[in-house]
Amino acid sequence: MGELIAFYLLAGVAVATALAMVLTRNAVHSAMFLVLNLITVAIFYLLLNAPFVAMVQIAVYAGAVMVLFLFVIMMLGAERVGGAAELRTQVPLALALGVVLVGGTLFAFLQAPAGLAPVGSPPAPLGDPAAIGERLLTTHVLPFEITSILLLIAMVGVVVLARDLRSGG
Amino acid sequence: MDALFEWSWLIIAFPLLGFLINLVFTRQAQERTVGIVASAAAAAAFGTSALVFAALLARPAEARLVEVSLYRWAAVPPLAVEVGLRLDPLSTAMALIVTLVGTLIHTYSIGYMAGDPHVRRFFMFLNLFLASMLLLVLADNFLLLFVGWELVGICSYLLIGFWFEVPYNAWAGRKAFIVNRIGDFGFTVGLLLLFWTFGTFRYGPVFEAVERGTAEVGLLTLITLLLLAGVTGKSAQIPLYVWLPDAMAGPTPVSALIHAATMVTAGVYLIARAHPLFAAAPLTQGVAVMVGAATALWAALIAAGQFDIKRVLAFSTISQLGYMVAAAGAGAITAAIFHLGTHAFFKALLFLGAGSVIHALERAHHHGREPSPFDPNDMRRMGGLAQRMPTTAWTYGIGAAALAGIPPLAGFWSKDEILYALREAGGGSALAYGLLLAAAFLTAFYMTRQVQMVFAGAPRSGAAARAEESPAVMTVPLGIFALFSIVVGWINAPGLGLLAAWLEPGYPPAFHPEQAVLATLIALAGVGAGWAIYRPQAWPAGVEDPLQKALGAFFTALNRKLYIDEVYDALFVRPSQGLARAVAAVVEPYGIDGAVNGLARIVGMSAARARRWSSGYVRQYGLSVLFGAVFLLLYALLALR
Amino acid sequence: MVTLTHYLALSALLFGIGAIGFLIRRNALIVFMCVELMLNAAGLAFVAASRYRGLLEGQMAIFFVLTVAAAEVAVGLALMVAIFRTRQTTNVDELRSLKG
Numbered sequence: 001m002g003e004l005i006a007f008y009l010l011a012g013v014a015v016a017t018a019l020a021m022v023l024t025r026n027a028v029h030s031a032m033f034l035v036l037n038l039i040t041v042a043i044f045y046l047l048l049n050a051p052f053v054a055m056v057q058i059a060v061y062a063g064a065v066m067v068l069f070l071f072v073i074m075m076l077g078a079e080r081v082g083g084a085a086e087l088r089t090q091v092p093l094a095l096a097l098g099v100v101l102v103g104g105t106l107f108a109f110l111q112a113p114a115g116l117a118p119v120g121s122p123p124a125p126l127g128d129p130a131a132i133g134e135r136l137l138t139t140h141v142l143p144f145e146i147t148s149i150l151l152l153i154a155m156v157g158v159v160v161l162a163r164d165l166r167s168g169g
Numbered sequence: 170m171d172a173l174f175e176w177s178w179l180i181i182a183f184p185l186l187g188f189l190i191n192l193v194f195t196r197q198a199q200e201r202t203v204g205i206v207a208s209a210a211a212a213a214a215f216g217t218s219a220l221v222f223a224a225l226l227a228r229p230a231e232a233r234l235v236e237v238s239l240y241r242w243a244a245v246p247p248l249a250v251e252v253g254l255r256l257d258p259l260s261t262a263m264a265l266i267v268t269l270v271g272t273l274i275h276t277y278s279i280g281y282m283a284g285d286p287h288v289r290r291f292f293m294f295l296n297l298f299l300a301s302m303l304l305l306v307l308a309d310n311f312l313l314l315f316v317g318w319e320l321v322g323i324c325s326y327l328l329i330g331f332w333f334e335v336p337y338n339a340w341a342g343r344k345a346f347i348v349n350r351i352g353d354f355g356f357t358v359g360l361l362l363l364f365w366t367f368g369t370f371r372y373g374p375v376f377e378a379v380e381r382g383t384a385e386v387g388l389l390t391l392i393t394l395l396l397l398a399g400v401t402g403k404s405a406q407i408p409l410y411v412w413l414p415d416a417m418a419g420p421t422p423v424s425a426l427i428h429a430a431t432m433v434t435a436g437v438y439l440i441a442r443a444h445p446l447f448a449a450a451p452l453t454q455g456v457a458v459m460v461g462a463a464t465a466l467w468a469a470l471i472a473a474g475q476f477d478i479k480r481v482l483a484f485s486t487i488s489q490l491g492y493m494v495a496a497a498g499a500g501a502i503t504a505a506i507f508h509l510g511t512h513a514f515f516k517a518l519l520f521l522g523a524g525s526v527i528h529a530l531e532r533a534h535h536h537g538r539e540p541s542p543f544d545p546n547d548m549r550r551m552g553g554l555a556q557r558m559p560t561t562a563w564t565y566g567i568g569a570a571a572l573a574g575i576p577p578l579a580g581f582w583s584k585d586e587i588l589y590a591l592r593e594a595g596g597g598s599a600l601a602y603g604l605l606l607a608a609a610f611l612t613a614f615y616m617t618r619q620v621q622m623v624f625a626g627a628p629r630s631g632a633a634a635r636a637e638e639s640p641a642v643m644t645v646p647l648g649i650f651a652l653f654s655i656v657v658g659w660i661n662a663p664g665l666g667l668l669a670a671w672l673e674p675g676y677p678p679a680f681h682p683e684q685a686v687l688a689t690l691i692a693l694a695g696v697g698a699g700w701a702i703y704r705p706q707a708w709p710a711g712v713e714d715p716l717q718k719a720l721g722a723f724f725t726a727l728n729r730k731l732y733i734d735e736v737y738d739a740l741f742v743r744p745s746q747g748l749a750r751a752v753a754a755v756v757e758p759y760g761i762d763g764a765v766n767g768l769a770r771i772v773g774m775s776a777a778r779a780r781r782w783s784s785g786y787v788r789q790y791g792l793s794v795l796f797g798a799v800f801l802l803l804y805a806l807l808a809l810r
Numbered sequence: 811m812v813t814l815t816h817y818l819a820l821s822a823l824l825f826g827i828g829a830i831g832f833l834i835r836r837n838a839l840i841v842f843m844c845v846e847l848m849l850n851a852a853g854l855a856f857v858a859a860s861r862y863r864g865l866l867e868g869q870m871a872i873f874f875v876l877t878v879a880a881a882e883v884a885v886g887l888a889l890m891v892a893i894f895r896t897r898q899t900t901n902v903d904e905l906r907s908l909k910g
Contacts, residue, residue: 007812011820018824018847022831027839037824041854044817053869057853060876065846065883067843068824072887073839097174097795102826104802105830109818114814127869131878132903147877154881161888164895785909787902791833 006047014040029072031066038062050127173224174235177254179263179805180221180307184212184271184299197289204279207292211275211299215268222261222494230670234308236373245261247368255309257373258671259506263306263438266510270517271299273646277521278422280642281481281528291331291420302431310370311360314439318356321432322349328427330418338418345412352402352409359395366392376445386450393446393453396439396461404436405487406464406494411734413487417479421524424479429486430513437490437509440497448500455597462591462601462608465491467613467731473618473716474727477546478523481619485572486516488608492587495601501590503669507661508583510668513604514657515571515580518650522565525639525647526623528549529558533635543632548622549713550630558638562624564651565791569620571654572611574692579658581688584609584754586661589684606691615696618703618716626705706737815841817858824851838900849879 014037021033038061044055136144176691187210195203225233238253254260277296282288301324305317323346330342360370366388367375378384400406405413416428427433440447440457447454465488472484489512496505530545544550555562571578574585588609628634638644661668663680701707702715709715717724726732782793828847853872854902862866894900 011816014820015823015827018827021843021847022827022835027837030840030843030884034847037847038850045857046853048817048857050857050861050869050872053857053872056873056876060880061846061850065880068883068887069839072890076839076891076900079814090792091834093792094795094830097792097799098826098830098833101795101799101802101829102822104799104806105822105826106819106906108802108806109815109822126864126866130872131866132869135866135870136873144872147874150878151881153886154884156890158884158888161885162891613840783909785906787905788836795829795833 003047010040010043010047014044028070028114031069031073034069035062035066045127050131052127052129171224171235173220174237174256175234175542177217177221177256177307178239180214180217180268181300181303183210184296184303185269186210187296188293188300188559191289191293192474195289197286200283200288201279203289203292204275204282206276207277208272208295210296211268214299214303215265215272215591216239218261218264218268218277222265222455225256225258225261233482238309242585248364249309249369250312251371253309253371254307256307259438260307262506262668262671263765264303266513267299267302267306267431270513271302273649274422274426274430274517274521275648277425277524278420278434280420280640280734281524282420291328294324294327294331295422295426298427299326302435305435305486309372311363311372311443312370312443313319313391313663315360317358318399318435319353321347321427321435322353322403322728323430325349325416325427326421329416331419331423335418339414339419341415345416349408350403350411353398355395355398355402357368357795359392359399360622362388362392362395372442379445379449384449390450390452393443393450396443396446397453397457400436400439400457400467400494401460402436403439404433404490406436406491409465409466410464410487411737414480414483414730415485417477421479421520421527424483425517425520425524427518428483430452430507433486433490434509434513436495437493437497437505438590440494440638441502441506444497444502447498454498454500458495458591458594458598458601461491461493461495461498462604463491464488465495465608466604466611467491469608469615471727471730473611474724475533476548476714476728477544478526478548478551478619478623479520479546481548481615482516482519482523485519485612485615486512488612489516489572490520491608492584492605495605496587496590499594499598499601502585503661503672504583504586504590506672507668508587511571511579511583511654511658513653514650515568515578518564518568518654519572520706521643521647522561522649525558525561525643526554526565526636528639528643529554529561529636533637534632537631537635545632548619550621551628551632552626552630553624553628553637555624557633557636559627560644560647564644564647565624566620567651567654571658573616573696574684574688575613575696577655577658579654579656581685581692582658582662585681585685585688588688589681594686599786606687610695610698613692617696617699621699621703621705622714625703626708697723702752724780814862816859817862818855821851821855821858824848824854838890838902838905839887839900840885842890844851846879846883849875 017033017037017040021030021037024030024033038057042054042057042062045051045057187207190206190210192205195206197203223442225235226674235256236253237256238251240252242250242252273290278291278295282291298321301317301320303317305321308314308317326342329345330339333339333342363375365371366384367378369375379389402409413428413433417424419428447457468484468487468491470490472481475481475484475687489508493505493508493512496502496508527545530551534541534543534545567578571580574581576582588605591598591605628636638767649762702719707715712718714724717728720727729735782789817820825848828844828851831844831847835844853875854887856868856871856875858868860871890900893905897904899905
């Protein structure tokens with residue numbers, strides 16, 4: 001019972017911040033709302049026996065990525081974007097499609113076998129960092145390595161893309 | 170000996186080889202070589218034909234049928250198109266005639282066409298024609314015969330319009346081809362019906378089926394009538410004879426070979442070949458007899474009113490073909506083929522003689538100072554050529570007498586047999602018999618008229634006064650033909666009956682004195698009338714044609730070919746041209762172009778509309794992506810339940 | 811009690827909001843953030859499923875999603891910086907030279 005209330009409360013916050021993020025004019029405000037959303041989701045992770053992931057979410061996503069966003073927003077002075085909208089059919093169509101999308105997926109979920117109740121209590125250390133680490137380096141070592149190369153490429157790419165051609169990088 | 174038959178395809182191959190050699194290896198400048206190659210090819214074909222003939226002769230009469238299968242052209246069950254030759258008395262006799270006359274005319278052409286800037290093309294087409302005609306004659310199935318039939322039609326078109334720089338010549342070629350096409354349409358439908366009825370094109374199986382009586386008479390009648398339509402086209406009978414007079418626009422050797430001796434006889438050959446079919450369809454036989462007889466008289470009338478030397482001969486050919494068609498229609502195959510053979514020789518002789526005259530007049534005009542234009546074919550500008558061109562004159566006289574049916578020359582025997590066959594056939598043939606007798610009178614008359622106008626009396630133009638005899642390469646064939654015109658009739662004279670023995674063993678020709686006397690009297694009457702009107706003494710000076718003066722408007726009608734061309738023009742040609750113009754003006758731009766251009770326009774317009782999807786807006790592209798995702802989702806939800 | 815369906819529904823809703831936002835907003839940076847929202851929603855679904863099935867795989871997945879998202883954001887923002895240098899705009903509608 002309490003769990004249900006907690007869930008709905010947090011869910012409400014998550015949806016509200018998401019909506020706010022999408023609808024705010026100011027980009028900085030948007031970013032702040034997104035941060036809130038990410039933290040809410042992190043709390044959900046905690047509820048779902050994934051403490052390590054929750055921490056990583058906060059540290060990396062809410063921490064590093066969003067900070068990067070704010071940096072760039074401020075640097076580019078992109079708080080507000082003016083001008084009239086040019087694609088007039090865009091908004092109605094997007095809304096319509098979005099509604100269909102959400103409605104359709106919800107319909108699909110509700111068709112699923114009732115509830116999908118949790119399979120008993122999960123083994124206590126489900127989100128145990130040691131277990132995750134062990135998995136990373138054995139079963140999932142290939143994605144792990146590829147992802148690290150991906151990060152390297154991203155780094156190099158960022159440096160190349162963002163260098164100032166006038167000052168000779 | 171039988172191994173020889175395996176090589177019989179060489180008969181067709183030799184002229185084809187001549188064509189190819191001239192196509193690839195010789196040049197226009199090597200006039201002599203071109204002519205020699207072509208004539209040698211024709212001679213080789215003749216030699217091979219003679220050998221095959223001899224080989225067939227060596228066999229007993231019942232065994233004179235050899236079928237040589239060459240190769241299978243196409244096989245789509247139930248249709249199998251085979252290429253093969255049928256060597257039997259009829260086809261070998263035709264092959265001999267065709268190759269002999271062909272070789273002589275090739276030789277003659279070397280002299281006649283000398284100096285023409287396109288001699289090489291001429292001989293190529295002539296060889297090609299010979300090969301096509303031999304294919305027609307030696308084929309062992311109706312379809313292959315039709316292939317040869319069409320090929321000779323093409324060669325005829327090419328040769329009639331040989332000097333195509335003159336618009337009239339090109340037009341004449343087109344007229345010949347188109348009129349023939351109309352007959353060929355009938356032929357084609359007949360062929361299809363034939364195949365539908367019998368399941369095969371080959372002569373053997375078809376004739377056997379007819380013998381067994383498995384085919385229904387109505388169907389056979391229809392088939393033979395349709396084939397007869399093709400005959401009226403190719404062999405210039407009513408109603409499709411109109412192309413032959415204009416075909417005289419071609420060089421004279423062409424007129425001699427194709428439009429007298431060989432191609433036009435293909436129709437007669439067809440009737441002879443398909444005799445079992447015609448025998449089972451009495452209605453068609455009756456039609457053929459009447460058509461032939463009517464044509465014979467009609468054309469003879471028109472011939473009497475012509476001034477062009479070749480036109481007279483053209484209508485004469487139509488008339489004589491009428492004799493042959495009537496005979497074949499009555500079932501008298503030997504008589505028809507006999508007349509075909511004799512006619513080939515003396516008509517070729519007459520044409521070559523006319524060519525000699527035309528040739529001489531042209532050269533004489535060239536050296537003179539008379540005003541142009543000068544028509545060397547116009548008999549009104551001739552006269553007195555007997556002194557200037559003796560060889561041509563007496564050979565021409567022999568040819569004319571043979572044609573008129575004066576005994577003992579060739580035409581007498583063959584015409585006599587036809588007349589007798591028709592008299593004996595009874596029924597409606599009595600009318601045909603009468604028509605043919607009248608035509609015989611006219612034949613003698615107009616030939617006498619022609620001989621008088623051309624060779625007797627005083628020259629009526631400067632060119633005629635200066636004309637000189639033609640070179641040996643032209644006069645020697647004339648002499649050879651003249652000899653044949655005298656002798657060839659004796660082959661099948663009663664008593665000898667060689668041709669009858671060859672073609673229809675067991676039916677030797679008998680001598681019928683009363684018929685012979687009647688025919689001779691009629692011929693002499695015709696000659697007499699012609700001499701009476703046209704002898705120089707009775708011919709007033711300054712009058713172009715005494716008969717014209719006497720008959721007035723009737724003569725004009727004869728001269729204008731009884732206005733048939735005008736009638737056809739009004740009934741068929743103009744409406745067709747009008748229809749073509751209407752289609753070109755309306756259907757083409759609005760219908761066809763409209764459809765095609767319209768299609769292009771539709772594509773263009775839809776492309777313009779569709780192009781807006783690539784607007785460059787990222788958001789719009791994102792919308793497309795989402796649209797796709799939603800579509801897949803809905804599909805998964807609804808269709809994959 | 812809270813079932814997997816609840817979490818999946820929430821995830822779908824967040825995803826939908828992110829998608830609509832992606833299509834509606836003209837500020838390029840906000841569009842990026844909507845993308846992040848969508849990725850996040852997917853991650854929520856992963857972890858929820860992982861918990862309800864008792865498997866660890868969902869959490870592994872979110873790891874990689876997170877990492878790739880970070881890399882993608884970095885590169886994307888670098889691109890925006892480069893574009894801004896020449897075009898002086900972050901309005902997505904003004905970046906349409908790839909039209910055909």
